[in-house]
Amino acid sequence: MxxxxxxxxxxxxxxxxxxxxxxxxxxxxxxxALPSALVGQDAPEMNLTPLGDLPALDRAALEGPGPKLVNFWASWCVPCRAEHPLLEGLSEEAPLYGIAYKDKQADSLAFLAELGNPFDAASTDDTGRTGIEWGLYGVPETFVLDGDGTIVLRHAGPLTPEIVERDILPALEAAGG
Missing domain, CATH: 1.20.5 (Single alpha-helices involved in coiled-coils or other helix-helix interfaces)
Structure with missing residues (x-):
């Protein structure tokens, strides 16, 4: 037995x-893939805490010429660690903004110190409220926005090289990249 x-x-x-x-x-x-009611809609307003000394992310940063990427992540998220090198590559394609979801400041900063910081601006969603407003299922999740701050693509789950080639890069191109 x-x-x-x-x-x-x-x-x-x-x-x-x-x-x-x-x-x-x-x-x-x-x-x-998991649906998103926000595709085609303006990115929601955000009430975020700046992440350490990094530039803070706000709604105004998501508007302006060219496409942008928003990535929800956390230091405790194993798939976030796995996708991190891909984010570093994507940061060369378009501005990349990070939102540390329900994470401690010290842990988020240690994660970025260890793996590198690909983000043009980063903040923390301490309460998870911003994640709810964005329709987050969990972390990681990546959004592609156009120059008007309209969400054109949402990818729930970790990025892979295949997903970047098949979904993210074409969405960036369609968004004006």
């Missing part, structure tokens, strides 16, 4: 996790 519990429970869990991940990957590839 102990052998069944010792090996059976982890095997069942691994099988379930594999099915879940396969379903999410299939959903992503089929275009059934």
């Amino acid at each position: 102990k052998t069944v519990l010792l090996f059976g429970v982890p095997l069942v869990f691994a099988a379930f996790a594999g099915l879940l991940l396969a379903g999410l990957a299939e959903r992503e590839e089929s275009g059934d």
Whole structure:
């Protein structure tokens, strides 16, 4: 009986996790990604706390010529760590703004000190209210905005090189990049 519990429970869990991940990957590839009611709408107002000495992010920063990227992330988010090198590359394509979601200032700053800061401005969403206004499902999430501050694309989940090539870069181009 102990052998069944010792090996059976982890095997069942691994099988379930594999099915879940396969379903999410299939959903992503089929275009059934999580919907966003904000695509085509102006980016919501934001009430954010500046992140350390970094330039603070506000709604006015999202308006002006050219496309912009907004990335919700957190130091405690493992997929955020995995996508970070891609954000560094994207910061060369368009202004990139970071919102540390429900994270401690010290932890967010340590994350950026360790991995590098790709953000033109960064703030923290201490209460999670801004995340709610943006329709956040969780972190990471990345939004592409046009020069008017209109959301043209939302990607829920970590970025991969394939997602950047297939979705993010074309959206930046369509937004005036």
